[in-house]
Amino acid sequence: MxxxxxxxxxxxxxxxxxxxxxxxxxxxxxxxxxxxxxxxxxxxxxxxxxxxxxxxxxxxxxxxxxxxxxxxxxxxxxxRSFCEDEAIEILETREVLEAALAARAAECATDEDIAALEATCKRLWSQRKSVTPEEYSRLNREFHEQVRAAARQATLTRFVDSLLYPLVLRQYRDMQRSRPRAVVIEEHKAILSAIVTHNPEAAASTMRHHLSAVRRALQLKFTTPSDG
The missing domain is CATH 1.10.10.10 (Winged helix-like DNA-binding domain superfamily/Winged helix DNA-binding domain)
Structure with a gap:
């Protein structure tokens, strides 16, 4: 078609x-x-x-x-396909850049930005037991895009968009997992809380922790591919 x-x-x-x-x-x-x-x-x-x-x-x-x-x-x-070293470098770079964007979002987010982030988190929470992998991926992507939009920092956003990290995630994610990591939504809520309270240090820290956990989950697959 x-x-x-x-x-x-x-x-x-x-x-x-x-x-x-x-x-x-x-x-x-x-x-x-x-x-x-x-x-x-x-x-x-x-x-x-x-x-x-x-x-x-x-x-x-x-x-x-x-x-x-x-x-x-x-x-x-x-x-494109990525060797393990390339994949890790891309995801580590994403952590640094998106942490900086989260800090900016905590400084610059408007009431409208916060309302959009809250709505996305609520949808993720309400659907946490039934969400499909495709819908979860869409909502997760929407949340991160909303954080970047709230940051109003075009240069950092452009660098993140050039990283090709979605291809890395698709290559190395566990295709047998029917649900996201149980703590992912809690991590999103922690990022949101830091933005709502306009705390850039907390926003950067929680975003870095969230993306580091994503990277580590993938690296487990690198070293022990038979583990589910």
Whole structure:
């Protein structure tokens, strides 16, 4: 099934279709539709994205430049995979940057920002026993995005977005786990509490603790892959 449709007419349609195809394919990669180290071919992508081979090449070139894929000599590409050392470095860097963003959020968050964060935490809490992995991932991502938005620090946010940590999490997470770690929602609530009380030191500390726990949970899988 194709991801996007639309005619390629008008002076800006070529650029618009290339941009849409880029976002469509990046979204498929981030969502886990393509597993790590999956081969992406022009023929399959032209059908899926409903664009020309030239557009596919442009999209793959941009995604390769940004690190989502690795280009191959035969005009195909592979989705990125990460060795353990790369994965740990990315997640450690995320801890530092998102801790700084949480501190800024504690200083800058408006009543509207706080209300949005509280609503997300309430949804996570109310659904904690029945939430699907996909819905949990969406709400978790929403919470972190709301913290970044509340920080109003575009440079730090841009650096976080460039880390490709969602690909690392998808590669190394425990696919057999049907529920998130039991303490995750409590960790979110602790971050929220620090932001609500406008305590930047506590916000940074609780965010760092939360993301460090995420990283350690994945590292357990690195060293003992047979453990569930």
């Amino acid at each position: 194709a991801v996007a449709t639309g005619s390629e007419t008008g002076p800006d349609s070529g650029a618009n279709r290339t941009s849409q195809a880029y976002y469509d394919l990046r979204g498929l990669i981030l969502s886990g539709h393509y597993a790590p180290d999956s081969r992406l071919t022009e023929s399959e992508l032209t059908t899926r994205l409903q664009v020309s081979r030239g557009t596919v090449r442009s999209v793959l070139a941009r995604l390769a430049q940004e690190g989502y894929v690795t280009a191959e000599a035969n005009r195909s590409a592979r989705t």
